[in-house]
Amino acid sequence: MDYLWTPWRYAYVSGIEKTSGCVFCDLPQAGDDAKAGIVYRGGDCYIILNVYPYTSGHVMIVPFAHLDELQKLSAEAAHEMMDLSQRMERVLRDLYTPDGINLGMNIGKAAGAGVAGHIHMHLLPRWVADANFMSVVGETRVLPESLEATYQRIKRAMAG
Numbered sequence: 001m002d003y004l005w006t007p008w009r010y011a012y013v014s015g016i017e018k019t020s021g022c023v024f025c026d027l028p029q030a031g032d033d034a035k036a037g038i039v040y041r042g043g044d045c046y047i048i049l050n051v052y053p054y055t056s057g058h059v060m061i062v063p064f065a066h067l068d069e070l071q072k073l074s075a076e077a078a079h080e081m082m083d084l085s086q087r088m089e090r091v092l093r094d095l096y097t098p099d100g101i102n103l104g105m106n107i108g109k110a111a112g113a114g115v116a117g118h119i120h121m122h123l124l125p126r127w128v129a130d131a132n133f134m135s136v137v138g139e140t141r142v143l144p145e146s147l148e149a150t151y152q153r154i155k156r157a158m159a160g
Contacts, residue, residue, distance in 0.1 A: 024118040044077035056145040058124035098125030
């Protein structure tokens, strides 16, 4: 068996445990949107970069309300989440010219949610053959852009 050591990830893992219990509730309160990766704030939801993206441009739309099921989300917040999903689709297509877009939610730990207690929508650009041998065989992702560059590109696009 091969091991891929990622000591840089420990800061993230240990940092989550020191929050009040929910990273998606704490980050908007941190006071530094750039450091938190928040590229846009709406009335009921915000858009944040995924800290461990599958592809460059991988973002999440997160309601401010701490909810563990989509059915508990207010109609207003659900509409804003979909409006922001549509807007982010346009932004990702303009910035990254992908062949497609993944859009989805993992609700609950058994469904694969990394933050199971707070629903969120993933949007990520995809390209034909982007799941190449590195991801499939090497279980490693190759990202052509830093999170800082992704943040600046998406932040500018959402402001305009």
